[in-house]
Amino acid sequence: MWRRMSRTVIAIPLGLLGFLLYVGGVVALADHVLRLHWAWQAPFFLVAGIAWAWPAQRLMLWAAGTGRG
Numbered sequence: 001m002w003r004r005m006s007r008t009v010i011a012i013p014l015g016l017l018g019f020l021l022y023v024g025g026v027v028a029l030a031d032h033v034l035r036l037h038w039a040w041q042a043p044f045f046l047v048a049g050i051a052w053a054w055p056a057q058r059l060m061l062w063a064a065g066t067g068r069g
Contacts, residue, residue: 011063015056022052 026048033044 007063007065011059015059018055018059019052
């Protein structure tokens with residue numbers, strides 16, 4: 001019980017900080033990508049919109065104390 005709770009207490013601020021840093025990085029790169037042709041913009045925004053999910057999943061699994069986390 002306490003182990004899960006302590007992992008959750010660590011995971012929440014770590015996840016929020018990571019997400020804010022990720023969004024800041026994507027926004028900074030997007031300023032440069034928006035000057036490019038749409039054929040370069042589309043894959044950038046597709047990857048940027050999905051890439052955060054894998055580390056978030058790993059963090060949630062770790063916080064829950066399950067399997068691969």
